[in-house]
Amino acid sequence: MSKTTVRPMIEVALLATIAYILDLVTQPLSLGPWISLSFKMVPIFLLSFRWGVRAGAMGGFIWGLLQVVTGEAAGGWLTPIQGFLEYFVAFSLIGLSGIVKPTLDKAIRDKKRVQTLTYITVGVVLGGFARYLIHYIAGVIFWGSYAPEGQSAYLYSLIVNSSSFIGETIASLIVFFILQEFLGRLLITEQ
Template structure:
């Protein structure tokens, strides 16, 4: 098996794990805890933007084909699953800086950069959900709020929750050993 094939298989495994973790806690009307962010951000920081985007796209498609997507129409389905999850791969923008910090032994910088990757990925995902909430879910508004405010409350709350959970777990997972963040090419 070539090195590129191994990296693609690794990405497919991370996307499958993200899909499984995403269905562990079902979505509710007022929020979303997406445990699938954990493996996808980790993979994106390990392998970079290109592989992260590919794995994110696969994650979004797997949620649809597994029957766990809430789809109102084709445009909403594409926006909230393949597009939103693809953008999580942009956590890979931090790959070179995180890996340089690890190699230089700069633990504080590495942890700050890892958190920046989490914030970027989660922000982009939930910004897409925020836009979709205004466009597609506006007729489902509750609590007497307008579509913009309702989408901001629901997706803003999900954004904060997912930053705390994803950031906290990734920091805990890499606290003693940063090898999870470095590609193992063997």
Template sequence: MNRSRIQLLTEIAIFATLAMILDVFTEPMKLGPWISFSFKMLPIFLVSFRWGTKAGMSAGFLWGILQVVTGEAAGGILTLFQGFLEYFVAFALIGLAGVMKPAIDRARQRKETGKVLLNTLTGVVIGTIARYAIHFIAGFIFWGQYAPEGQSAVYYSFVVNGSSALGEGLACILVIWLAQPLLSVFLDKK
């Protein structure tokens, strides 16, 4: 195994663990009953921008595994299939942010910092929507029974999961926007 491969696998493990630590030990700022302003997906986005989609999806998948094996997912699993969707598939899909890596790399080579920022923020939106699309689907199929009386399961899932996606996506966008000079340094170091 060459040095680059070892570095890749090490970073996947470290950043998945960092996402788990942020998830467990940082209290999200609550903006309402379902809106949590949290940047716990940020480590998965960073792996995706640095190494690409496959690495980002691997880190997200590993974060989902950590959720399950540590018991953090215990209250969120109703059935085996639902648990698989919401913890393995949804978390892995955060890594789709890596589809922006080629555009980020081109903009970095041309020293177009505005485009680097725009492409990373677009990646955050892609990864957030991909993750929460799965939560939305699982929400109305598996969690719809908890919708308030008279409210459709689809609307309930849209409100709950859409609010979470908005809060987490905006938090990650804000951090990336504020730390953009550091992002370039991070992406350069391999």
């Protein structure tokens, strides 16, 4: 195994574990009754921006796996299909943010700050949306019976999942925008 394949694997394991720990120990910052800022997806976005879609998907998968094997997913696991969708598929799809890696790397190398932040934003929105689309679908199918009386499962799932999507997207973007001066050192890898 070459050095170029070991380093991404180590980072996948490390950043997936950091995402899991952030999920356990941080409390979301509330922006009202429905939207909370949470930074737990940042390590998976970082992984995707550094190494691409495959590494990001592996990191998300491991994060979901850690939740399952440690029992953290127990309260959110209704059926095997629902659990698989929400803990393995949804978390893996965060890795889609890595689609922007080639253009992001070029923007960083060319020192084009606005383009860099634009690609970061596109990646974060894409990866976060892909994850929450799966949660929305699972919400309609599996969690719809928990909707308040008179509210459709579609609206209930949209409210619950879009508020999480918005909060986690905003929080992740805040982190990357704050770190914009260091993005070259954080995101460019010599493969």
